[in-house]
Amino acid sequence: MTITSPGEVVAGASWAELQSPLYWDDGAVVMLDQRLLPGQEVWRRYRDDAEVAAAIRDMVIRGAPAIGCAAAMGLAAGARQMPDEPAAFERAFARACSGMAESRPTAVNLFWAIDRQKAVFARALAGAGGVQAARAALEREALAIWREDVDFCRAIGRFGAELVKDGAHVLTHCNAGALATGGYGTALGVVRGAVEAGKRIAVYADETRPYLQGARLTAWELSREGIDVTLICDNMAGALMAKGEISCVVVGADRVAHNGDAANKIGTYSLAVLARHHEIPFYVAAPRSTIDRAIETGADIPIEQRAAREVTHVGETAIAPEGIKVAYPAFDVTPAALIDAFICEVGVARPPSRAAIDALFEDA
Ligand code: MRU
Numbered sequence: 001m002t003i004t005s006p007g008e009v010v011a012g013a014s015w016a017e018l019q020s021p022l023y024w025d026d027g028a029v030v031m032l033d034q035r036l037l038p039g040q041e042v043w044r045r046y047r048d049d050a051e052v053a054a055a056i057r058d059m060v061i062r063g064a065p066a067i068g069c070a071a072a073m074g075l076a077a078g079a080r081q082m083p084d085e086p087a088a089f090e091r092a093f094a095r096a097c098s099g100m101a102e103s104r105p106t107a108v109n110l111f112w113a114i115d116r117q118k119a120v121f122a123r124a125l126a127g128a129g130g131v132q133a134a135r136a137a138l139e140r141e142a143l144a145i146w147r148e149d150v151d152f153c154r155a156i157g158r159f160g161a162e163l164v165k166d167g168a169h170v171l172t173h174c175n176a177g178a179l180a181t182g183g184y185g186t187a188l189g190v191v192r193g194a195v196e197a198g199k200r201i202a203v204y205a206d207e208t209r210p211y212l213q214g215a216r217l218t219a220w221e222l223s224r225e226g227i228d229v230t231l232i233c234d235n236m237a238g239a240l241m242a243k244g245e246i247s248c249v250v251v252g253a254d255r256v257a258h259n260g261d262a263a264n265k266i267g268t269y270s271l272a273v274l275a276r277h278h279e280i281p282f283y284v285a286a287p288r289s290t291i292d293r294a295i296e297t298g299a300d301i302p303i304e305q306r307a308a309r310e311v312t313h314v315g316e317t318a319i320a321p322e323g324i325k326v327a328y329p330a331f332d333v334t335p336a337a338l339i340d341a342f343i344c345e346v347g348v349a350r351p352p353s354r355a356a357i358d359a360l361f362e363d364a
């Protein structure tokens with residue numbers, strides 16, 4: 001794998017201690033380089049918005065909520081390097097937000113976090129404290145977004161645990177774990193919530209071709225914690241369901257439309273179809289920051305197309321003829337009709353629908 005994004009290696013940080021893929025370190029963002037897992041645990045320091053945007057684009061950090069946390073911290077870090085003159089500061093911040101927004105297209109948490117930082121910036125700059133106050137406010141907001149995300153994941157875990165029976169075999173796809181969030185995870189938050197509630201849970205992790213988030217990340221994260229996890233190739237899910245091996249499917253999401261249609265890692269839709277055929281409950285777990293009520297249905301969710309090389313190669317090894325045509329949508333959309341419940345930090349939409357999604361925002 002070619003490592004292109006900057007990021008000086010940081011000594012001393014440890015996943016075992018932090019259980020989060022990123023942290024704020026005196027004006028810089030330190031992130032666990034997820035491209036190198038499970039082989040190496042390397043943490044890198046990113047000093048401004050442009051470096052963080054490159055790290056998001058290059059998959060140093062990935063997973064919808066984690067991307068949002070990184071973007072918020074990246075803007076806060078960048079603001080420290082921007083000019084002190086207010087008009088120039090404002091222009092530099094606007095450029096930073098545009099650059100950040102171009103890093104990846106599907107996870108709405110990215111745009112949600114940028115919008116939160118834009119609002120904080122505008123309020124602070126309009127006040128008496130000027131540029132210094134805006135810098136401090138951006139930093140406070142970034143830390144709040146990060147901490148809230150962990151709290152939201154824990155709440156998702158508590159709500160989700162009620163849907164998972166003792167002794168359940170939970171199938172998950174991609175990585176919607178602590179690595180993909182501020183910490184604790186969404187789909188894997190449900191697993192953790194059920195384990196913490198004293199339930200015996202076994203997880204089946206789809207390897208998640210082509211980028212292998214399931215094999216590289218979910219298997220790593222769960223096995224290190226002592227949670228029972230069995231790795232399968234994506235094409236094994238149907239056979240396991242047919243044999244009665246899967247009790248429910250729990251996945252995360254990158255963007256949920258107003259009607260409950262959910263975009264998630266490519267392959268999620270196929271699992272939902274299989275689950276419905278075998279009458280197995282299919283659950284989507286995500287914070288409200290993943291819901292995009294400006295988009296009515298999943299048909300309008302932008303789907304990232306990634307480089308063919310991720311399909312034709314595993315690491316540096318070619319597994320397909322050179323020059324072969326490749327189709328590679330990195331996400332798919334599962335229609336709300338195939339989702340039995342949407343679990344978020346304020347409760348469960350069961351089944352998800354426009355009205356049920358609106359009800360989740362009654363306090364907002
Ligand atoms: O391409 P990725 O690794 O960013 O895709 C991640 C996923 O699809 C996750 O399932 C989703 O972001 C939910 S993470 C809690």
